Structures are given as C-alpha cells and as structure tokens.
Amino acid sequence: MQNLKISILFLLCLSCNQEREKIFPQRTKLTSSVYASATIQPDSLYQVFAVVAGILDDNLVEEGDLVEKGDAILQINNRAPKLNAENAYLSLQQSKENVQGNAAILKDIEDEIYATRLRFKNDSINFSRQKRLWEQNIGSKAEFDARKLAYELSENQLKQQNAKYVRTKYDLETKMAQAKNSYSSSKIITDDYTVNSKIKGRVYALFKEPGELVNTLEPLGTIGSATNFKIVMLIDEVDIIKIKIDQLTLITLDAYPKEVFTAKVSKIYPQKDERSQTFTIEARFTESPAILYPGLAGEGNIVIAEKEDALTIPIEYLIEGDKVETEEGLVNVEVGFQNLERVEIVSGITENTLLLKPKE
The missing domain is CATH 2.40.30.170 (Efflux pump adaptor protein, beta barrel domain)
Known part of the structure; x- marks a missing residue:
C-alpha cells in the first residue's frame, strides 16, 4: 500500500x-x-504674447496657416497710437521742410547773408578808397568817418547774420532729430499693437477672438515649425x-x-x-x-x-x-x-x- x-x-x-x-x-x-x-x-514651438494690453481687433491668420518670419498674425486696437504716429510723421516732415525744403528758414537767412555780404564788400571798397584819399589829405574828416562807420556796421551785421545762421541751423536740426525720434517712438508703439511671427512655421493654436480683451500675461496662440x-x-x-x-x-x-x-x-x-x-x-x-x-x-x-x-x-x-x-x-x-x-x-x-x- x-x-x-x-x-x-x-x-x-x-x-x-x-x-x-x-x-x-x-x-x-x-x-x-x-x-x-x-x-x-x-x-521651435513657442507661445505668442502681446507686449501691450487692449482689445483684439482681428486674427489675421487661421489655425493651420503657414507663416513667414515677421508676418502679422494678430491686430490689437491701435487707433489712438496710430493717430499719434501720424501726427509725429507730419511734425517730422515739417521739420525736414524747414531744414531742407525750398521754403526753408535757412534759405531766407542765406539770402540775407548774401545781400549783407554784397553791402559789406561795397562799404569795404568805399572805405578803402576814402582812406587812401584821406591819407593824401583829400576829402573831409566827416566823409572819412561816415565811410568807416558804414564799413564797420556792415561788417558787424554780416557777423551777426552768420552767427544767426549757425544758431538757427543747429536749432532746426535739433528739432528735426527730436521729431524723428518722436516718430520712431510712436511707430514702435504702433507696431507693438501688431503681433508678428518670430519664426517661419505654422500657426497651431489661437486662443482669442476679435473683441476679447488681451493682456501681456496670457498667451494668444502657439506657433512652431511646420516641417x-x-x-x-x-x-x-x-x-x-x-x-x-x-x-x-x-x-x-x-x-x-x-x-x-x-x-x-x-x-x-x-x-x-x-x-x-x-x-x-x-x-x-x-x-x-x-x-x-x-x-x-x-x-x-x-x-x-x-x-x-x-x-x-x-x-x-x-x-x-x-x-x-x-x-x-x-x-x-x-x-x-x-x-x-x-x-x-x-x-x-x-x-x-x-x-x-x-x-x-
């Protein structure tokens, strides 16, 4: 068993x-x-942010669209900055006209300098002639003094006008440079209201619709390489x-x-x-x-x-x-x-x- x-x-x-x-x-x-x-x-995927706050005017692209580097993709309401930029541009054009144009302020001063130079040349010749006569005991002392005074006055006036020209030119060029800076600054501000693509690629997402409030803290979309x-x-x-x-x-x-x-x-x-x-x-x-x-x-x-x-x-x-x-x-x-x-x-x-x- x-x-x-x-x-x-x-x-x-x-x-x-x-x-x-x-x-x-x-x-x-x-x-x-x-x-x-x-x-x-x-x-190269990145989130798109605005550098200014405002109201979204328009999505200039759609999700899935191909974009080039620098292409505008979003537009924020920029009416006030745009008007400021246009005013700054007009001021710049006026400043350029004052310095470089046909009706420029400097042109008037140049014409005055030219006329004063001719008068100074004429007074210089008359004074030199009268001085030689006076040295030869010809003519009166009063006539000699009058010629000398006219020469000195025209010489002084020519110096003053040359100085005025230099001073006016400096002031106008300074104002033109300031107008140029003001226009550049206002244009940068205006450009800030347009959001551009940083790369060549594809729009993968858009998070806001026209009319919505945008700020600098919330992403507005995403863009990355398409290939x-x-x-x-x-x-x-x-x-x-x-x-x-x-x-x-x-x-x-x-x-x-x-x-x-x-x-x-x-x-x-x-x-x-x-x-x-x-x-x-x-x-x-x-x-x-x-x-x-x-x-x-x-x-x-x-x-x-x-x-x-x-x-x-x-x-x-x-x-x-x-x-x-x-x-x-x-x-x-x-x-x-x-x-x-x-x-x-x-x-x-x-x-x-x-x-x-x-x-x-």
Missing part, C-alpha cells in the same frame, strides 16, 4: 513536470534599452545616467501602431521634475512618419547597449533575479544585459541546459 502511494505521487510529479514548458537557452543578438513615454512636438518635429520623452531618474547624446531610439506611435521609427537622442535636460521624478530628453527622427501633429503620443526605447551572440533566456524564466530552474533543481546564474523580453546569462548554465518555466 505504501509503495502504491509513492508510485502515484511520482507519477503526479512526473505529469506536472511534463506539463510545464521547457526551453534551451539561445544565442541571439541582445539589445538593452531604456523605456520612455514619448510625445511629438514641433521644433521639423522633435520627440519629447520622460526618463525615470534611475535610468537617466544611462542616456547619452546620439543614442539610437526606437519610436512607436499610437497613430502608427504597426510601424517603428528610428531617432537619435539630441538633448538631455539636466533639471529633474520633482513632481513626476523624471527627466526630460529630446530626440530627432532619422526616419520620420509622413504626417505628424503636435501631441501625438507613443513610446520610445533608447538603445543603451547591444551584444552579438549573447546566451539568452526569456526573462520570465529568471527567478529572483539570479536563478533558473532545471530538471535537477534551482541553479544560480550570473546575468548581463537584459531588455523587456530576454536576459543574458553570463555564467551558470550552457546552451544544453534544459530550463523549466517557473510555476505561476
């Missing part, structure tokens, strides 16, 4: 062992990678030290469920997000999908190591991180690289070791 029980138990154990899956280790190429969540974002996209990935802090620039990255997107795209790590942000305990990195496609939109989600696997001809087993056959089960019982092994599916066995078993799948 006792022998019968032993035989039944043996048969049951043998039956259990026969039902469990068995495999031999395999030599394969093993790729070790770091997993990351991935989100697609346009390159260049980046992959933003979140890396767990325990894995960030494994990441390096130019590492191969395999990207899968929910929008392309049956395709795998290649990319390379392009940027590592050094600041950790304390809330999620993750680091942010960026990658660039080397093989990009035909169509991309901001916010497309997926997964990334950053390849940190590759090994040819590695002795590997499915990761579910590994017990407690360093053991496998054989027909003779548990065996300690040394593991190497691993990924989500397979793990490298450095020592402890060979290709000929039959492994049992651990019981669930």
